[in-house]
Amino acid sequence: MSRLRASLTPYLLLFPGGLWLAIFFVIPTVVMLSLSLQSGDVVNGYVFTFNWHSYVDGITTYHDQIVRSVVYGTISTVIQIVIGFPVAYWIAFKGGNRKSIYLFLLLLPFLVSFVLRTISWQFFLSDNGMLLGPLKSLGLVPEDFHILATSAAVIGGLAYNFLPFMILPIYVALERIDPRVLEAAQDLYASKTQIFLRIVLPLSLPGVFAGVLMTFVPATSDYVNASVLGGTGNTMIGNVIQNQFLINQDYPTASALSFTLMALLLVGIFVYAKALGTEDVLEVAAR
Amino acid sequence: MNVPFRQDPALLRGMTQRRLGRRDAFRLAGLSAAGLALAACGVQGKGTAKPSTSAQAQSEVEKFWSGKAKNGHVDFANWPYYMDPKQPELKQFTQQTGITVNYKEVILEMPSWFAKIQPQLAAGQSIGYDLMVVTNGLHFDQLVQLGFLAPLDHSKLPNFAANAAEQYKNESFDPGNVYSIPWASGMTGIAYNPKYVDTPPTSIAELWNPKYKGKVGMMSDSQEIANFGLFAVGVDPDTSTEADWEKAAAKLKEQRDGGIVRKYYDQAYMDPLAKGDIWLTMAWSGDVFQKNISDGTDLKFVVPQEGGTIWTDNMTIPKTAANPVDAIMLMDFFYDVNIAARLAEYINYVTPVPAAKDVIVADAAKASGDDKKLLEEVASSPLVFPTPEDTARLRSYVKFKTPQEQKKFESIFQAITTS
Numbered sequence: 001m002s003r004l005r006a007s008l009t010p011y012l013l014l015f016p017g018g019l020w021l022a023i024f025f026v027i028p029t030v031v032m033l034s035l036s037l038q039s040g041d042v043v044n045g046y047v048f049t050f051n052w053h054s055y056v057d058g059i060t061t062y063h064d065q066i067v068r069s070v071v072y073g074t075i076s077t078v079i080q081i082v083i084g085f086p087v088a089y090w091i092a093f094k095g096g097n098r099k100s101i102y103l104f105l106l107l108l109p110f111l112v113s114f115v116l117r118t119i120s121w122q123f124f125l126s127d128n129g130m131l132l133g134p135l136k137s138l139g140l141v142p143e144d145f146h147i148l149a150t151s152a153a154v155i156g157g158l159a160y161n162f163l164p165f166m167i168l169p170i171y172v173a174l175e176r177i178d179p180r181v182l183e184a185a186q187d188l189y190a191s192k193t194q195i196f197l198r199i200v201l202p203l204s205l206p207g208v209f210a211g212v213l214m215t216f217v218p219a220t221s222d223y224v225n226a227s228v229l230g231g232t233g234n235t236m237i238g239n240v241i242q243n244q245f246l247i248n249q250d251y252p253t254a255s256a257l258s259f260t261l262m263a264l265l266l267v268g269i270f271v272y273a274k275a276l277g278t279e280d281v282l283e284v285a286a287r
Numbered sequence: 288m289n290v291p292f293r294q295d296p297a298l299l300r301g302m303t304q305r306r307l308g309r310r311d312a313f314r315l316a317g318l319s320a321a322g323l324a325l326a327a328c329g330v331q332g333k334g335t336a337k338p339s340t341s342a343q344a345q346s347e348v349e350k351f352w353s354g355k356a357k358n359g360h361v362d363f364a365n366w367p368y369y370m371d372p373k374q375p376e377l378k379q380f381t382q383q384t385g386i387t388v389n390y391k392e393v394i395l396e397m398p399s400w401f402a403k404i405q406p407q408l409a410a411g412q413s414i415g416y417d418l419m420v421v422t423n424g425l426h427f428d429q430l431v432q433l434g435f436l437a438p439l440d441h442s443k444l445p446n447f448a449a450n451a452a453e454q455y456k457n458e459s460f461d462p463g464n465v466y467s468i469p470w471a472s473g474m475t476g477i478a479y480n481p482k483y484v485d486t487p488p489t490s491i492a493e494l495w496n497p498k499y500k501g502k503v504g505m506m507s508d509s510q511e512i513a514n515f516g517l518f519a520v521g522v523d524p525d526t527s528t529e530a531d532w533e534k535a536a537a538k539l540k541e542q543r544d545g546g547i548v549r550k551y552y553d554q555a556y557m558d559p560l561a562k563g564d565i566w567l568t569m570a571w572s573g574d575v576f577q578k579n580i581s582d583g584t585d586l587k588f589v590v591p592q593e594g595g596t597i598w599t600d601n602m603t604i605p606k607t608a609a610n611p612v613d614a615i616m617l618m619d620f621f622y623d624v625n626i627a628a629r630l631a632e633y634i635n636y637v638t639p640v641p642a643a644k645d646v647i648v649a650d651a652a653k654a655s656g657d658d659k660k661l662l663e664e665v666a667s668s669p670l671v672f673p674t675p676e677d678t679a680r681l682r683s684y685v686k687f688k689t690p691q692e693q694k695k696f697e698s699i700f701q702a703i704t705t706s
Contacts, residue, residue, distance in 0.1 A: 041690035042405075043432050061698075065705070127564045144501065148564060149550050231550040232543050235705040243705060246398040247509075248697050 036255035046251060054256035062240050062257060069237040070264065072151070073220030076158035077166075080215055081208060083159070084166035088207070089200075092174035103171070110164050118157055118228045125153060125229070149231025157225035162218060166211040173207025174200065209276055217265055237261055344465060348438045352611070360387050361613040364416040366600070367392040369470070371633045380620050386613045394419065397426040404605070408435040413607045417614035420470045420600050423460040424510055424684050425693065427467070427601065436466040437604040443615045444468065446622035455639045458599060459525055459683045467601035468618055471636040474673065474681060475511055475596035478570030478588045480560055488567060491518050491591040495542050503542075504559065504568030507551035509700040510684040511596060512539060515569060516700075517685075518593040524685045529692070532685075532699050539703045551704040560586060572670040573636045580635075580661070588670060590677045597681035599639075632662060635671055644672050 036054055040046040059066070091102045109117065124130050125147045135141045147153050177200065185195045223238030230236075237257060244254035363377075370376065370390070377388045393416075394400045400421075404414045408430075421427050430436050441448065447468050461467045477488055483502070488494075494503050494515070506512050516535030517524045527535075542548055549565050556568045557575075561584045575588040602618045604611050620626060622639075628646035631638040644666055651662035665671050673681070687693040 041694065043429060043690050061702075126559070126562050128562060146501070146564070149501075227553070232548050233706050240705055243701060246402070248694070248701075249398070249402075250694070250697075 032255045032258060035251045036259050038252050040252075042249045051252065054252040055260065058253050058257045059260060062237060065235050065237045065240050066257075066260065066264070068235075069220050069261075070268070072155050072158060072226075072236060073216050073222075076155050076162070076219045077212055077216045079155070079159040080163055080166040081211070084163055084211065085170055085204075085208070088167045088170035088174055088204075092171050092177075099175075103168075106167060107164055114161060115224060115228075118161065118224055121153075121157055121160070122148065122228055148229060149234070151230075151234055153229040154225050154234050154236075157229045158219045158222060161222075161225065162215040165214040165218075169210035169214065170204055170207040173204045173210075177203050205276065209273075212272070213269065217269070220265060221261060344438065348440050351437050351606070352440045352443075355612050357386070357612045357616070358610045359385060359613065360389070361418060361610050361617050362389045362391070362416045363614075363617065364391055364393050364414075364419040365470075366394045366420060369420065369600075369634055370630065376621070376626050376629060379626070380617060383620075384616060386616065388617065391416070394421075397422050397424065401426040401429065404435075405433075408433070408605060408607060411607060413609050414605055417604060417608035417610040418617060419603055419605060421467070421603050422600050423458070423598055425687075427460060427603075428686065430603070431461070431466055435606055437606045437608065437611055438465055439468070439604070439618075440615065443612075444619045444622070446619045450622045450624055450627070450640045450642055452639055452641045454678065455599070459686060460599075461601070467603045468622070469639040470600045470602050470621070471630075471634060471638060472597055472599040473636050474572040474590060474670070474677070475506070475514070475569060475598065476572065476588055476590040477567055478556075478560060478575045478586055479567035480563065480565075480586055482585075483563060483566040487587065488589060489592050491515060491593045493567065493591075494569070495519065495538075495545075495547060497545065497547065499566055500545070500547050501549050502564075502566040503547050503549060504556045504565040504570075505539075505542075505548050505551050505704075506556075506569045507553055507704045509697050509704070511569065512551070512704060513685055513696065513700050514594075514596045514682065515539075518591065518595075518682075521593065523594075524596075524682050527685055529695060529699075532696060536699045536703055539700075543703060543706065557586075573634075576635050576668060576670045580664075590673075590680055592680070594680045594682050595677070597637075597678075597683060631671055632665055635665060635668075637671055637673060641672070 034048060035046070037048060037050050037052070038046040039049045039051040039053070087106070091099055091106075095102050125132070127146045127148065128136065132141065132145065132147065136143060136145070147156075181199060181203075182195060185199055190198065220236075221238045223236055223242050226234050226236040226239050241254050241257050241261070244250045244257065248254075369392070374388075374390055377390055381387055400419075404419075407414045421430065441464070447464075451468065455469050455472075456464060458464075458469075477491070477494065479488055481487075484499075493499070494505070505515070513532065513535060514524045516539045517527050517531060519538050520531070520534045522531045522535065549559075552559075552568070556565065556570060557578045559565045560568055560570070561578060561582065570588060572588055575586050578584050579586055602621070604614050604618075608614055621630065624640055624642045625646055627638050627640035628643035628650070631640075631643050632647055632650065647662055647666040651659050651666060654662055669677060685696065687696060
């Protein structure tokens with residue numbers, strides 16, 4: 001009896017999580033897959049017909065937006081690494097006993113709703129707003145210069161909104177580095193650059209890897225930044241999917257586009273994991 | 288009287304700018320899950336033929352209303368900020384009729400509302416509301432096509448017959464008010480900021496003027512922008528064909544690719560207009576009026592000479608309503624001239640009851656100070672009581688005969704706005 005219970009325990013422990021995944025992930029995914037292959041309209045109903053046209057039409061019509069989303073997502077992720085790594089490094093190694101305060105300050109703005117934060121950027125960056133108003137009156141930028149409604153604004157918004165998800169994993173990775181390892185390197189006459197490149201950087205790569213996963217995926221599928229900060233020609237695939245679902249009620253096309261995006265992101269992540277996967281990272285670290 | 292204007296301007300603005308930001312708020316809050324949930328349930332269509340003859344229509348009415356009686360309660364679904372939160376009108380209704388009203392501001396935008404009620408209506412179940420306010424347009428047409436709306440028994444609508452303005456009795460989206468009577472209307476025209484625009488725009492062509500390059504706002508809603516494209520190429524939306532849509536789209540594309548359009552806005556165009564991010568924009572009348580009252584801005588609104596769009600939010604009874612008799616009594620109650628006047632004083636959109644103007648003028652005469660000024664402003668505002676010249680230039684949204692046609696339409700115009 002007790003042996004039976006012991007052998008059941010892992011399954012019982014998995015049950016809540018498994019149920020959660022089944023209800024909120026597996027079933028919706030299957031339904032969405034089914035929807036993406038249906039045809040019809042709201043008035044007459046949708047029927048399952050293996051209608052691959054939704055994929056073909058969706059991709060041919062919206063390939064610009066798909067490519068743009070990946071490009072925006074990539075650029076914003078790179079910006080986040082460039083900004084986030086030094087911040088994480090500084091907190092981890094120079095933060096002293098105020099580390100938790102700095103981390104709290106870092107997270108503080110992010111207690112405010114995502115949407116509100118983005119809208120406040122809209123105010124801040126407006127053509128005659130807090131930033132550009134004074135610059136224009138000083139004559140430092142031309143009168144018709146604007147930041148909003150450009151791709152720079154959208155990418156900037158993406159980089160800003162997901163930044164903590166980049167910083168925190170890098171911070172955790174750096175924080176875990178045993179100081180004795182660094183001391184040993186010093187004792188062996190490694191220069192500061194060498195210590196960084198040979199020890200700190202490789203050991204931080206799992207953090208960077210996690211950070212990229214946590215920021216690139218949501219940034220690529222985001223629709224808030226494009227709709228609040230963007231203008232014409234900045235539409236991302238997330239906005240298109242939202243329109244197809246809610247405005248056009250074209251569920252097949254919306255589902256097909258969602259699946260396309262999902263597949264694209266999965267392939268991207270797979271390739272990325274191959275190139276800079278955790279195992280390799282560990283190998284590098286072990287060298 | 289119950290003075291509606293002595294309020295914090297920000298609050299007043301929040302209460303009266305019914306369209307501004309609502310769709311944004313909804314979308315951005317990620318509640319689009321509602322749409323996904325619907326999709327997940329699978330979508331069953333249930334198209335029904337519209338009654339084609341008046342005799343048929345009459346028998347539909349009789350079939351629906353026979354055996355229905357007053358139950359003493361009504362559940363009313365409306366948009367936010369579309370009634371004084373103290374609900375004086377509803378209290379009066381309860382006093383007069385003994386019918387209690389459960390008033391809920393649950394309709395945030397048409398697509399999501401439609402997505403929410405569609406499965407229940409398709410299954411023939413009650414949606415929990417006996418009366419709902421629906422904007423004319425795609426979703427209104429779909430509700431009609433799907434047979435989800437109760438045909439109205441006009442013998443129960445004496446106030447409507449007596450007091451509604453003529454043009455509301457023959458609206459292109461529901462001729463003869465078979466399924467709906469208006470709650471309030473608004474106009475889509477051009478709003479501009481006189482600080483940046485010296486010559487008041489009178490023509491829709493101003494939205495194409497290279498002088499305003501990068502400073503023009505357009506709406507992202509396909510039906511709204513299509514109408515403006517059609518006006519610009521000189522076609523009446525009511526009689527437009529697919530070829531006209533293509534022509535209008537080409538015109539709109541030229542405007543976009545010329546860098547004239549700053550952005551295609553959902554609703555949040557008023558702040559950028561006031562701040563000077565855009566100088567002129569497609570806009571809804573009520574928003575402009577409210578922005579001026581609440582923030583002290585001096586924005587202007589014009590109906591272009593080529594035409595403007597009129598949209599109407601309509602009271603309708605879902606076919607599965609539990610208390611349709613109480614609901615239709617409440618509908619008619621809002622066509623009492625005094626009630627219509629109180630409502631217009633508060634919400635500042637176009638009232639379908641022209642006689643309300645005299646009541647507001649009389650109220651203004653009794654009031655004093657700021658209230659007087661504001662009431663006078665409401666009574667004389669062309670946005671609340673449009674002039675006959677304005678009205679003559681107003682058109683409804685494009686109507687579709689088939690879902691395929693609608694899909695074509697959407698794909699033509701969304702190619703412009705989601706670039």
